[in-house]
Amino acid sequence: MAAAYSLWMGLVLLGVLQMGAQTQDSLQPNFQQDKFLGRWFTAGLASNSTWFLEKKAKMSMCKSVVTPTEEGSLNLTTTFFRKSQCETWTMLLQPMEAPGSFSYTSTRWDSTFNVRVVETDYERYALLFTSGSKGPSQDFHMATFYSRSQSPEAALKKKFSTFAKAQGFTEDSIVFLPRTDMCMEEER
Ligand SMILES: *[C@@H]1O[C@H](CO)[C@@H](O)[C@H](O)[C@H]1NC(C)=O
Numbered sequence: 615m616a617a618a619y620s621l622w623m624g625l626v627l628l629g630v631l632q633m634g635a636q637t638q639d640s641l642q643p644n645f646q647q648d649k650f651l652g653r654w655f656t657a658g659l660a661s662n663s664t665w666f667l668e669k670k671a672k673m674s675m676c677k678s679v680v681t682p683t684e685e686g687s688l689n690l691t692t693t694f695f696r697k698s699q700c701e702t703w704t705m706l707l708q709p710m711e712a713p714g715s716f717s718y719t720s721t722r723w724d725s726t727f728n729v730r731v732v733e734t735d736y737e738r739y740a741l742l743f744t745s746g747s748k749g750p751s752q753d754f755h756m757a758t759f760y761s762r763s764q765s766p767e768a769a770l771k772k773k774f775s776t777f778a779k780a781q782g783f784t785e786d787s788i789v790f791l792p793r794t795d796m797c798m799e800e801e802r
């Protein structure tokens with residue numbers, strides 16, 4: 615109880631100290647995982663990885679569903695349309711000490727990533743920041759804009775651009791993914 619309280623206080627303090635000058639270590643204060651669950655659409659991305667810069671023009675919106683697992687991690691399953699079929703990709707996010715911060719190990723990239731929910735109102739948008747922490751993808755940095763709606767408001771798109779630029783991404787590394795009807799069925 616006392617530990618949870620001081621952690622919470624620490625996060626509040628962090629939020630206060632970092633207000634206005636968002637750094638790459640900031641997190642949504644008092645992150646509530648249960649409210650973060652459910653379906654999101656990946657409406658925007660920003661990254662300086664060469665892989666992303668090559669692919670970004672061909673990408674379209676994907677659907678992600680976040681569910682808790684029995685082991686206490688988060689199951690983030692993303693569905694997207696590729697080569698004329700729906701593909702799914704599951705990431706298991708292990709919670710780190712600070713609520714809203716997760717660790718993800720990819721066998722495909724042979725790397726570990728830190729995924730952070732930097733800001734969210736749970737009902738309309740979430741801004742995430744992913745960075746490589748171990749392995750060949752250590753210099754990987756990506757900002758993600760999650761939207762509950764397939765047609766996010768202009769004000770939220772602007773919020774994402776401002777966020778991405780604050781993380782050091784240039785205008786041409788920011789992309790808003792076009793809406794698609796492929797693989798978007800509303801199951802949840
Ligand atoms: C991306 O940007 C980060 C932070 O500025 C940098 O450390 C990294 O080397 C960059 N990666 C690439 C592939 O340019």
Ligand SMILES: *[C@@H]1O[C@H](CO)[C@@H](O)[C@H](O)[C@H]1NC(C)=O
Pocket residue numbers: 681683689690691704706
């Ligand atoms: C993650 O969720 C997907 C979709 O609901 C499910 O098919 C998969 O089995 C889950 N994986 C784990 C390890 O929980």
